[in-house]
Amino acid sequence: MIxxxxxxxxxxxxxxxxxxxxxxxxxxxxVSLLFTKALVSRxxxxxxxxxxxxxxxxxxxxxxxxxxxLHMDGPLPLPYRHxxxxxxxxxxxxxxxxxxxxxxxxxxxxxxLWLQGLQAAPPRLRLLDHINKVLAHQPWLTACSHIxxxxxxxxxxxxxxxxxxxxxxxxxxxxxxxxxxxxxTDADFVxxxxxxxxxxxxxxxxxxxxGNTNSLDSSCDMVCLKERIQKSQEEREKREExxxxxxxxxxxxxEEEEEMMCFxxxxxxxxxxxxxxxxxxxxxxxxxxVFRVQDYSWEDHGFSLVNRLYSDIGxxxxxxxxxxxxxxxxxxxxxxxxxxxxxxxxxxxRYDDYDYGEVNRLLERDLKMYIxxxxxxxxxxxxPVCPLSLAPLKPxxxxxxxxxxxxxxxxxxxxxxxxxITQYMIA
Numbered sequence: 001m002i003x004x005x006x007x008x009x010x011x012x013x014x015x016x017x018x019x020x021x022x023x024x025x026x027x028x029x030x031v032s033l034l035f036t037k038a039l040v041s042r043x044x045x046x047x048x049x050x051x052x053x054x055x056x057x058x059x060x061x062x063x064x065x066x067x068x069x070l071h072m073d074g075p076l077p078l079p080y081r082h083x084x085x086x087x088x089x090x091x092x093x094x095x096x097x098x099x100x101x102x103x104x105x106x107x108x109x110x111x112x113l114w115l116q117g118l119q120a121a122p123p124r125l126r127l128l129d130h131i132n133k134v135l136a137h138q139p140w141l142t143a144c145s146h147i148x149x150x151x152x153x154x155x156x157x158x159x160x161x162x163x164x165x166x167x168x169x170x171x172x173x174x175x176x177x178x179x180x181x182x183x184x185t186d187a188d189f190v191x192x193x194x195x196x197x198x199x200x201x202x203x204x205x206x207x208x209x210x211g212n213t214n215s216l217d218s219s220c221d222m223v224c225l226k227e228r229i230q231k232s233q234e235e236r237e238k239r240e241e242x243x244x245x246x247x248x249x250x251x252x253x254x255e256e257e258e259e260m261m262c263f264x265x266x267x268x269x270x271x272x273x274x275x276x277x278x279x280x281x282x283x284x285x286x287x288x289x290v291f292r293v294q295d296y297s298w299e300d301h302g303f304s305l306v307n308r309l310y311s312d313i314g315x316x317x318x319x320x321x322x323x324x325x326x327x328x329x330x331x332x333x334x335x336x337x338x339x340x341x342x343x344x345x346x347x348x349x350r351y352d353d354y355d356y357g358e359v360n361r362l363l364e365r366d367l368k369m370y371i372x373x374x375x376x377x378x379x380x381x382x383x384p385v386c387p388l389s390l391a392p393l394k395p396x397x398x399x400x401x402x403x404x405x406x407x408x409x410x411x412x413x414x415x416x417x418x419x420x421i422t423q424y425m426i427a
Contacts, residue, residue, distance in 0.1 A: 046100065048176070051183045054399055061323045065316040069168055070104075074310065075161040079110035083125060084132075084166050087118070088173035090269035091136035092379045096180050097173060102264040117268030123156045128166060129271055135167075135413045136174045137277050137377075140291065140348040142416040144423040151424070160421070164309040167417045168317075175410035181378035182402035277376040280348040291349040291415065298411055302418045309421075317414070324407045329400050336404060338362040343375045343408040349415065375405050 052059040070081050082105035089097035102115055114121045118129060127150055134141045150158045158166070179185075267273070296302070298321070307314025325336055341351055342359045363371070373380060 047096070047185045048180065048183075051179075051185060051399055052403070054395065055327050055403065058320075058323045058327055058403060061316075061319050065313075065320055066172065068313065068316055069165065069172060074165050075159060076165050078108040079105055080125065081165075081169055082108065083110060083114060083121065084128065084169045085173045086264075087125070087128065087132050087269050088136065088170045089177060090266035091133055091174065092177040092181070093266045094177040094180055094379065095266065096185055097177060098264055098266050098269075101173075115264050117265075118271065124153075124158065127153055127156060127158070128170075131167070131417070132170055133270075133272055133275050135170055135417060137275050139413050139416040140280060142420050144420050144427060147420050147424040160425075161309055164306060164421070165313075167421075168306070168310065168313060168414070171410050171413035171417065174413060175406045178374050178378045178409055179402050179406040182374040182405060183399060280346065291419075293344075293349060293351050293415075294353075296415065296419045296422070298415060301422065302411075302415055305418050305422060306414070317410075321407055321411060324403050327400060327403070330397060331400070334358065335362045339371060339401065339404045340408045342368065342371060343405060344412050346372050346376060347409070347412045349412055371401070371405055374402065375409050 049059060049063065052062060070085070071078070074081075076084075082101045086098055086101040086105065089101060105115070106112060118126055131142065131146050131150070134146070147163070150163055151160065298318075303314045303318055306317070325340070329336070337354075338359045341354055341356070342363060344350070345356065345359070359368070
């Protein structure tokens with residue numbers, strides 16, 4: 001009987017192993033497909049997508065949302081969208097995102113002169129400066145009066161639909177800065193001085209081009225992926241060669257645009273360099289009221305408002321929030337919730353039904369310091385910020401923590417902005 005049991009156990013174990021390989025193969029294929037789509041449409045796979053590749057379910061949701069707000073139907077013209085994203089990234093001195101959106105801004109027909117700095121932008125865009133810096137550094141200061149100023153600014157006024165899309169872009173890019181710095185993407189970024197084919201580049205050069213593929217999870221089939229990348233790149237180069245043969249390029253103008261784009265200085269888009277994150281819970285700031293989720297939540301209030309004013313974005317954002325909390329991880333659900341609620345807490349948002357003693361019980365001091373730094377002042381992580389507790393984690397697990405930080409911060413900024421919009425609408 002024992003022998004028989006062992007014979008039955010072996011094929012069962014084999015089936016489990018095969019099933020696991022099939023799942024891993026499916027995930028690898030999913031990542032490869034996403035990367036191939038990026039190569040065909042953009043000619044490159046950006047470093048952020050490479051970092052997120054260890055969580056393909058989330059990556060797909062993230063790319064879908066980002067593509068929608070930056071490229072699909074919406075009230076704002078495409079150059080405005082990338083310029084707003086650039087303004088948001090500049091608040092955290094994120095060279096990687098400033099470069100990326102400068103390039104895309106030019107690619108969709110943006111005026112190169114605007115890249116000289118915020119003072120060169122149209123007055124309507126300059127009006128966004130205040131809410132941009134407040135959401136980035138002290139979102140609890142977002143008030144109904146800020147919304148009123150934007151919606152009643154005479155000839156330069158914003159429509160409600162335009163403002164909602166702008167707020168979503170700002171919050172998306174602020175939180176993405178946290179991910180970029182948390183994963184050291186900005187530290188490894190070096191702008192490309194000249195494009196090789198006369199076309200403004202879309203993304204910064206990848207470490208993968210130099211043989212550094214550590215940012216990809218080991219489960220990815222690198223051989224298959226590299227073959228697809230090489231094949232897609234060759235096809236793209238052939239198309240571009242044919243295009244160059246049939247068109248006369250104004251090389252001088254292009255070189256001027258590239259020169260301006262490559263040296264876009266984030267500080268030229270910052271009007272208040274002294275504004276930064278401050279402790280919400282300081283005693284002398286007790287006049288700031290705690291944001292209670294029971295009074296205004298994403299599920300009961302924010303989702304319906306943003307979805308009504310900016311069609312379908314609520315569903316896309318909701319899918320991001322859900323996917324990041326359900327990703328496979330060694331972290332327990334309680335620890336994930338502790339990370340999420342801790343980030344909201346340092347940004348002034350509280351849950352009445354949560355025991356905050358769980359935060360101190362589940363999160364080590366070094367991990368709390370890391371989470372707070374990446375969420376609240378990510379550009380300060382250019383210098384070491386006690387990431388000791390993250391060192392033993394696998395790369396994919398560290399990325400998962402950074403994804404939680406990014407999404408919790410995104411939701412917090414949206415809650416503050418949408419509550420202010422709601423207060424304006426019912427005033």
